[in-house]
Amino acid sequence: MKTYQVNKNGFYGDFGGAYIPEILHQSIADLQETYLEVLESDSFKQEFAELLRDYVGRPSPLYLAKRLSKRYGGRIYLKREDLNHTGAHKINNTIGQILLARHMGKTRIIAETGAGQHGVATATVCALMDMECVVYMGETDIKRQHANVQRMQMLGAEVRSVTSGNRTLKEAVDEAIQDWCANPSDTFYLIGSAVGPHPYPDMVARLQSVISKEIKKQLLEKEGRDYPDYLIACIGGGSNAAGTIYHYMDDERVKIVLAEAGGKGLYSGMTAATIHLGKKGELHGMQTLVMQNEAGQVEEPYSISAGLDYPGIGPLHANLHTTKRAKVLAINDNEALNAAFELTQLEGIIPALESSHALGALPKLRFQPDEVVVLTVSGRGDKDMDTYLSTLSQ
Structure with a gap:
């Protein structure tokens, strides 16, 4: 296999x-x-x-977001890593x-x-x-x-x-x-x-795989089957995504969608879309896709999200992209911000800016009414309130 x-x-x-x-x-x-x-x-x-149980508060809930589902179709579940102790995965x-x-x-x-x-x-x-x-x-x-x-x-x-x-x-x-x-x-x-x-x-993937282990059990209880049709997560280095997809990577029934930081646009010079723009190279002890110039010098990334502006990507995700196992979307700053306000106003959940990039993938996808979608809300938005509020005042 x-x-x-x-x-x-x-x-x-x-x-x-x-x-x-x-x-x-x-x-x-x-x-x-x-x-x-x-x-x-x-x-x-x-x-x-x-x-994980007594200190972190796991399992984290798998929440059926009914208003979000109505807007985008399908049955969209949110894996609530934002509810963990310390506010993230x-x-x-x-x-x-x-x-x-x-x-x-x-x-x-x-x-x-x-x-x-x-x-x-x-x-x-x-x-x-x-x-x-x-x-x-x-x-x-x-x-x-x-x-x-x-x-x-x-x-x-x-x-x-x-x-x-x-x-x-x-x-x-x-x-x-x-x-x-x-x-x-x-x-x-x-x-x-x-x-x-x-x-x-x-x-890191093994330790974070508690996320997908719980998704399997929770989906079986809620949907009568232990796998979704889609898994969606944001990627900077890729730990919450690795945990979300760990037990499903080899299950071809499950479509994997990863959202990286498009910044101000793919070709704006202000982006962190490593998978879209990166070339094979070495960074921080690994061979992976790296944003680099013609001379092989690492280029500086940019994202509105402090957790996604990394010029490389985990080797697991580089391989998923290269083998076409995962679909990778570049989500721009304004798309992520719009997605954050949308989730907040539809479901009463303020997501981290990182997670907002995953939410920003939803308008770019089309779901059938009976398709099950699991999107990981990797963290909560407390830390990003200054950025969100400055957007409101503009």
């Missing part, structure tokens, strides 16, 4: 692998040898499940990774963050597990996500401002990797998305 899952060498088709500095070889080798053994152990599964992954870090004897956690949700989730689990926490965040993102910065600081994390380049997510990752290179023995790099050197993309 054809599979879209990672192979034993850490590749999804042509994408993936581990392209890392010599100083990190031992850290990555240890992680590659350890992660599956730990993640598949009964003790890990029990503790992970208990924390990110907590699923940080709990799993910090349990792994503890098992490996690490005492210091570093992370990168764009929109701040992964930083908050990392700071949260570090407080829970009594570990030192350093979060790298671009200066631009610190300004536009100030509420999340305050949350991280209250949780005890040190937030380090990154002032190089575009001062956003890519540079935050660069700085975190430099820190890891300087402190490989005691430090665990808790990556927030399905990116980076193997085994990170697979590990």
Whole structure:
């Protein structure tokens, strides 16, 4: 049977692998040898499940959005990751990774963050597990996500401002990797998305796969079958999408639609539509699609969403696109904003700007009345209120 899952060498088709500095070889080798053994152990599964239930508040609801369904056809269900503790899907992954870090004897956690949700989730689990926490965040993102910065600081994390380049997510990752290179023995790099050197993309996808595991069970209860006709999710690095589609990737009955950040337009020079514009290259320890110029230099991405302006994409999603398993749409800033206000006014749910890109895909699709659609609302919009309100005042 054809599979879209990672192979034993850490590749999804042509994408993936581990392209890392010599100083990190031992850290990555240890992680590659350890992660599956730990993640598949009964003790890990029990503790992970208990924390997801009692601390995060899972399972997250699968909500039939009746007014949204009436507008776009089909039966549109929203997977409510916005209702998790800390307000997004990110907590699923940080709990799993910090349990792994503890098992490996690490005492210091570093992370990168764009929109701040992964930083908050990392700071949260570090407080829970009594570990030192350093979060790298671009200066631009610190300004536009100030509420999340305050949350991280209250949780005890040190937030380090990154002032190089575009001062956003890519540079935050660069700085975190430099820190890891300087402190490989005691430090665990808790990556927030399905990116980076193997085994990170697979590990993050596995930890987030609780989303699709719940969708299967919830759809069986609500629709009498455990699969939808469509799955829709936004992609920056791709962790909420990886979790949404994990148990359905090899099920060809299910159409996968991914929404990336079109910014001000595909050819405006201000976009983060990596899959549409990217070429194969190496970025942050992986081979994937990368926005780059003729000389191979990484081009600066742009999105109104701090969580989607990444110049690469997880290797899992690069492969899904290349093999035509997934349909990828570029959603512009104004389309995402319109979708956010529409959901708010139709269903009383204020989504994160990232999730609004997934919602922005709905007008571009056509559903039959009996088709079942599951769209993941990856986070809530509290952190984006300044952006939303400034739009209203224009």
